[in-house]
Amino acid sequence: MTNTNKTVLAIVAHPDDAEISCAGTLALLKDKGWNVVMATMTPGDCGTTVHSRAEISKIRKQEAADAAAMLDADYHCLECDDVFVMYDRETIVKAIALIRKTKPSVVITMSPSCYMVDHEMTSKIIQTACFSAGIMNIVTEGLEPYFYTPHLYYVDAMEGKDRFGKPVEPGMIVDISSKIQLKEDMLACHASQRNWLRDHHGMDEYIIAMKSFGEKRGKEINASYGEGYRQHLGHAYPQNNILKEELGDLVHER
Template identity: 40%
Template structure:
């Protein structure tokens, strides 16, 4: 049996992502479950998504994508934010980091899901770096001029799945944590469908003909890893200073007493 996890008194989750549809693809089902459990949920797109069109200019594309992100978040009662960094040209510098820290200060999350540190898109990797850094330092009083909210702390930190479950070199990711999203899958896809502008873009630029179908299929594939219909996978950041007990698995267990029967799941507990 795993040790019981002390759930934070402040129940605020932040999905800190690179582009306006990344949260829905990678952790939408988990965010739905958190909202149902009474957590306050925030979704942040670090970039404005302004390169996500083959036809419209950057300002119009960014406006469209911000609105799509807002509508998707509203479906589950979440709040959407963007840092308006340039899509496809995100860099890790002091300005981007300070904007990230300031956003963390305003939200004061106790649970953060960000992007993999190794993924096919450099924006994803840099977002993961920004999310990691901001998570660690935002509660330090001198890190930001934004007011320090009572209950701010170094949060639980998870990296979401990479595209197709592999890293930037095509090496399969070994998740520490799976969350079943069978009952949430249809709403997850409905959230993703709010990003209608990406249908043609992904077909033309990334060669993905139907990303709603692709997202559903990957959810089923991750579910197959643990013997359920649909799941999302994460790697928990357990470095010094961050909580190392697996909060997500404690909140949403899919196995109670027999994890030892499946060696591939033991890292999740």
């Protein structure tokens, strides 16, 4: 089945995950005429040392919306609890509803293998939601089944490694060199997360860390900056690489 709806949905775990991992690719797709939608499973309500859950949720959702606005993108939050993203019926139905509402032909989500369980659960939930959005016996109020399985891509694991420190190699790298300033500007919207990382992780090089890893991936394809992806190629999912078809020589398959 062919889908001519040029919409890409980036649905990640927390505000700032997309800016770190796939904002450059989203910007490139926008230049190709794609509609960009950004979403998070949680509002990042545990990412603070000073605010209540309600306070930090409001702050971080506004930061996410501000970053999304740089791509003229809508932002959605599924309102799951930070640190407690669960692979359960309620959460999967929320994700299915978002897919039915936005009707993407491409979905980008978290790596199945990463340092944080929220990231890994998000990956599993979105895999199921993409596959199940067309199942008529799963009811989402006011939304009809979406009879199309989107192309599904997983972003790089954080720092490109699994929980054991072993490399998680991407199947392709997108040259985002022309979009690195926009990616940086989008990430800079997340001021509250920088403060949290400084206080909790002892890490105050938020943007530098993003750019450093982008340089690492870029070097692998003789470019200044890159973003890595793996495509879900299991049964019933599209087998063609639509990112390559849309972005051409900027996509380096491995």
